[in-house]
Amino acid sequence: MSTPTRTGRNVSMTVNGEAVDRHVDPRRTLSDFLRKDCGATGVHVGCEHGVCGACTVLLDGRTARSCCTLAVQAEGSEITTVEGLADGGELHPLQEAFWKHHGLQCGFCTPGILLTVTELLAGNPDPTDDEIREGISGNICRCTGYQFIVDAVRDAAEILRGTGTGTGTGTGTDPTR
Structure with missing residues (x-):
């Protein structure tokens, strides 16, 4: 029996001011990556088609639907989620x-x-x-x-x-x- 090979690629980005380097499946959405790999559970997924806007994040300062964006597409980007709006303990x-x-x-x-x-x-x-x-x-x-x-x-x-x-x-x- 053969052992499964590791597929995917490494991605590096900044999430809410923190450098993140992870190995991801090339089909993993940015929303899943942010929620599961980065703990940014404020990223909500409603429709999974980019229609409702619940998954909206800032990608290099511009809004992006994270349910329709692959994590590998965000390589080298700066991502802001709702968790990144507050400054320390102070609400935005x-x-x-x-x-x-x-x-x-x-x-x-x-x-x-x-x-x-x-x-x-x-x-x-x-x-x-x-x-x-x-x-x-x-x-x-x-x-x-x-x-x-x-x-x-x-x-x-x-x-x-x-x-x-x-x-x-x-x-x-x-x-x-």
């Missing part, structure tokens, strides 16, 4: 705003939305409500109805810009609400 302003505005209920979609909004605010620090809604349009949330998410993003944007107290009353606010 987005995380604080989601908590404050009840921008989550079951929380399954929240990590993907937080990373999507991180990219949105990096490119547009003062989005309108419509721009926020467009920015998160690739993330499905079955619980919140999205308004609390929009409120949280607006609030966090103010804090990140340093133009407010985080009351959520920036230029994106709809005064009729």
Whole structure:
């Protein structure tokens, strides 16, 4: 009887600021790699087709669906998961705003939305409500109805810009609400 040969390849990347070197099967998804090999269980897998957005991570600062990306494709990249947003024990302003505005209920979609909004605010620090809604349009949330998410993003944007107290009353606010 022959012994099985070791297939796969070594990958090196940075995950939430930590260097990671692992041997992976070439068919292993980035989401499985992050969850099982790196312990980043905040990466959620919903649809496994890249449609729901729950598996969204930042790959070199840009959003990527980790369920549709192979771990070997992330070779040499910098990956940020929701675990990488907080600074030590301090929540990221987005995380604080989601908590404050009840921008989550079951929380399954929240990590993907937080990373999507991180990219949105990096490119547009003062989005309108419509721009926020467009920015998160690739993330499905079955619980919140999205308004609390929009409120949280607006609030966090103010804090990140340093133009407010985080009351959520920036230029994106709809005064009729």
